[in-house]
Amino acid sequence: MSLLEIKGLHVQYTTRRSVIRAVNGIDLKIDAGKTVGLVGETGAGKTTTALSIMRLISTPPGKIAAGEILFEGKDLLKATDHDMRLLRSSEISMIFQDPMTALNPIMRIGQQIAEVIYEHGGCSKKEAMERSKEMLEMVGIPAARGSEYPHQFSGGMKQRVIIAMALACNPKLLIADEPTTALDVTIQAQVLEMMSDLKTKFDTSMLLITHDLGIVAEICDEVVIMYAGEIVENGTLEHIFRNARHPYTKGLFASLPSLTKDVDRLTPIPGLMPDPANLPSGCKFHTRCPHATEECANIQPGLMSVEPGHNVRCLRVEKGEL
């Protein structure tokens, strides 16, 4: 049994003028101890998927319209608010993108970490404080600095504090939403290395949301590529990096300036991400796809297996034409 299994998830946001279909039927599995990378551009529905797992979609305007999210076999969408509260951070925890705004500015760093432990750990406040010091040391911050406030910390240190908080109760699943996007590369390298060390140490599974294929190559086991609220391709790291089949995935790779090869001119994906309030018919990518035929505009392709563990959502791949 997978640790987390998402089946047919649909999430929509209703505004006065329209219904925005942010996530349209996602199936996703995370096995124990594995790191899955969720890749896509702005508006692909990555963060909405993560927030759905945490049941943090604000309703209204958001609504989980259909689907199941099974965590250790139990449907999180049917869980009570009280159960979810207990589950968050002790079983599943989340690291948000922006370390600058995720911390309480008027609470000491040590206390913020201790609060999480106290709420979930069934220990005394004093023990929680002790444990919070250990956590700080573990992410490479001297315990004495726990008495400082967030504004006294740099961006990289704040993000480490957030990682310490997320891991404080040894969760089974860690959802990291662009954990290093706001950081400089040398600091990013430190944080990524620390995250993968801690992950091995505690045997945590991880869902890593990112737009950076470089980070995926470095720490993920499996990759899921999202486009306009759908999964267009998924597979192991090898499948995606050696044998990408979907035109969108290929387009993403061709758009990247390379450090290792000399490329005179980049090949960008033409056009723009479709408006989620007004998605195109048929294949969502057909408006930008160099291989699109008339059929692609009418028929919605399904996710089809091209080799064991490697699935692609494309009519022309399905027909063996690509």
Place this chain on the structure above:
Amino acid sequence: MAELLRVENLKKYFKNPAGMLHAVDGVSFTINEGDTLGVVGESGCGKSTLGRLVIKLIEPTSGQIIFKGEDITHVTNKQKKELRKKMQIIFQDPFSSLNPRMCVFDLIADPLKTYHMLGRKERQKKVFELMDMVGLARRFAYSYPHELDGGRRQRIGIARALSLGPEFIVCDEPVSALDVSIQAQILNVLQDLQQEKHLTYIFVTHDLSVVKHISTDVLVMYAGVMVEKAKTKEMFAMPLHPYTKALLSAIPVPDIDYKRQRVKLKGEITSPIEPKDECRFVNRCLYATEACRKKAPGYEEVLPDHFVACHRVREINNLQAEELSAPEVSG
């Protein structure tokens, strides 16, 4: 090729409650016509300040800026206005650098109006030409910035910068706020325009793969000082400064066959407020010795056209003091 811009020992200090902040501290370089100088470094290293100094958006504390053989370090506002016809800037954030109450047409026509260039009819023609040039469909002429996505907004910024026909453009992180597929579109536009109009760029960014793609020369900054400058190919094949080595090795590469030794850096960037006379990288450097704490390293040409500021550069790279030819590049 002819030299377009020369900067000598340029400094910019800002007053700060904690003391003087040395944002740019003694930077010197030259750019030839038609080249692109990539300026890289982490946040707070002074790369944007350098870009702004060079096109005279802010006044330098000391140093010299020579543009087309003329000293433009201290110029009157009138001269500055004339200079802007020749040197322009594209800003990082296409969301906050455009007036939200002006439509695309007015935004692009604005510089032309300010400089009383062209009559009304010709101006209109010129605006549409510029829109074609940057790949902005004419149907957006009367849209407002909030109706457009980041990529299109950045195209407006580029069209504005081009409208006066400049020779030199500072691009301050022009693609950092964009998704990769859109980023590639904008980079291509910038490259095409450079060839077509024989433009010279300073390209400020933190993204090294973008720099490698677009630049002819690279300048690496750290805490207000320049640590290394070389031709792009040489810099990426053979970085000499310990910081450049670490920076290059820290970039995640989207290639699962790419193996390398990562140079780990401890700690974080040193504060450029009232810095001591020592190497600014000393607290994070793997090779630091006592000598590095005694004096800030000078800037020297270690290999032809390859400048490094490091006391121990020859030792750690096994270079002979008199060696002038480049050694074999490995890996």
